[in-house]
Amino acid sequence: MTPGANAASRSGNISEEEIKAEVRRVIPTLTDERYKGQSGKVAVLGGCQEHASAAYFAAVAALKAGADISHVFCSAAAAPSIVSRCPDLLVHPCLSESTDFKVWTHCVPLPRPAGP
Secondary structure, three states: OOOOOOHHHHOOOOOHHHHHHHHHHHOOOOOOOOOOOOOOEEEEEOOOOOOOHHHHHHHHHHHHHOOOEEEEEEEOOOHHHHHHHOOOOEEEEEEOOOOOHHHHOOOOOOOOOOOO
């Protein structure tokens, strides 16, 4: 919520015009001076042989919302299904079918939480 939001917006009643104004403020204007990647990059982790659709829909939604590049890090079994639906996605079949999150870190190095 922006600092200048009115009382009606703070109470949960957001008008359609307020939503449109916020979208215009957040999403960059497309111009000929921009190159691929300047309007956003997205990485989606997920997708196995049985459940490839969620990763596909998340990545495509990012493209439709204005992101330039959408990567999908998925299992080798899910990759053909995802890339055949949308060749605009950059699909990386590097995850195992394991549900153990620790196994996935070999593909995408994740930041470690700060702490003792």
